[in-house]
Amino acid sequence: MKSPTTADLTIFLCIAQHLNFSRAAVELGLTPSALSHSLRALENRLGIRLFNRTTRSVALTDAGERLFTRLKPAFRDIDDALEDLNSFRDKPSGNLRITAGRQACELVLLPIISQFLKEYPDIRLEIVESDALVDVVAGGFDAGVRFGNRLEADMVSLPIGPTMRSVVVGSPVLFEQHAVPHKPEDLHGVPCVRHRFPSGSVYRWEFERGGIAQEIEVSGPLTLGDVSLMVGPALQGVGLAYVFEDMVTEHLADGRLIQVLADWCPFYPGLHLYYPSRRHVPAPLKAFIDFARSARQLKT
Known part of the structure; x- marks a missing residue:
């Protein structure tokens, strides 16, 4: 044979x-x-x-x-x-595959990849967008980007974004018809824009104040699979939206949206780059880790 x-x-x-x-x-x-x-x-x-x-x-x-x-x-x-052998090159080369959710792509990856590829022209970067929790090893990825509170314990992780929080927002038009909620339970009386995960489950809004955590199963006329799409319906008065604060900063400043339950929306770990623990980290991934670390330090 x-x-x-x-x-x-x-x-x-x-x-x-x-x-x-x-x-x-x-x-x-x-x-x-x-x-x-x-x-x-x-x-x-x-x-x-x-x-x-x-x-x-x-x-x-x-x-x-x-x-x-x-x-x-x-x-x-x-x-x-x-x-x-990459250690003998002036610049590392090869393929680098990263999986990340859409928000991770928009918030931390897309702003830095142009400069990264300029500095490392021999690296071919592929970013696969997926909001599902992906096994980077089984999926053939070098690394992934997810929120720090959603990582497996056996992964090496590096924070590449600031701490974050989500906020509950609604339009002035909505509050002409519904009472402003003052505690999470009050959400049951207000229409909300819900978020469905790729797994099929619907996100239960998470709150915390004074060490007391609550999860609220909201209801409303609209359910979306992408958090970034929720701002538009909130502006139109369809319902309250629970979105990343950075997504609505301008709308809050100009009064098109109103924030509620602010004292119930805590900060949580931001986005992390995670990868499997190995004896040798591939040179393209090591270059990206060093670049992402320096880019974060420049912002802080």
């Missing part, structure tokens, strides 16, 4: 990582049909089926799962060895 090549095993690992031929093909720069042909050739050479495939799904067989488990750390060591 002819032994599989490194290229064969790289294709297998990429498919196993994504469990999706189209996404694996994009990452490898191949067509899905070429990828499928290469996988069939590998399975024929090994005499073992590695994946169960239908028109709708791709799943590892027991043999494929075992091979994936054994190969993944070995290829990580190879990647680390190649990354070590």
Whole structure:
């Protein structure tokens, strides 16, 4: 039996990582049909089926799962060895994949990536927007950006944004028809714009004062899946919105929106860059960590 090549095993690992031929093909720069042909050739050479495939799904067989488990750390060591060579370059190079929610992209990533790419022209940066909680290892990402209170304990994290808070706001028109709430329970009598997570659950508004925490399940005529879309309906008087303070600063200043329950809206940990603990941090990620750290210090 002819032994599989490194290229064969790289294709297998990429498919196993994504469990999706189209996404694996994009990452490898191949067509899905070429990828499928290469996988069939590998399975024929090994005499073992590695994946169960239908028109709708791709799943590892027991043999494929075992091979994936054994190969993944070995290829990580190879990647680390190649990354070590970056120390001999004037500037690091390679691919950097980051997953982040839309607000994280708008608040901390987009403002700094232009200068980062100018300083590191040989780094190819990909940012994948997703508000779902993403496993960076399983998703093939180098790092992610999320709020500090939503990180797994086994992740290394670095704050790259200031502490933040959300605020409850409504238009003057709304308060002509409804009483101003003075405590969280009063929200039950006021229409609100709700937020649904990618998981399907609806966000319960969180409050805290004097060490007392409360979660309120609000109701209202409109539910949205993107926090940044809530400001418009709030301005139009559709309902109260619970949004990031930075999103409504100007509207509060010019009186188009009114803040309520201010003493119930505490500050919480801001956005963090997080990544798996490894012996060798890839050079492109290390460059981004150092850059993000310096950019944050300049703002403070």
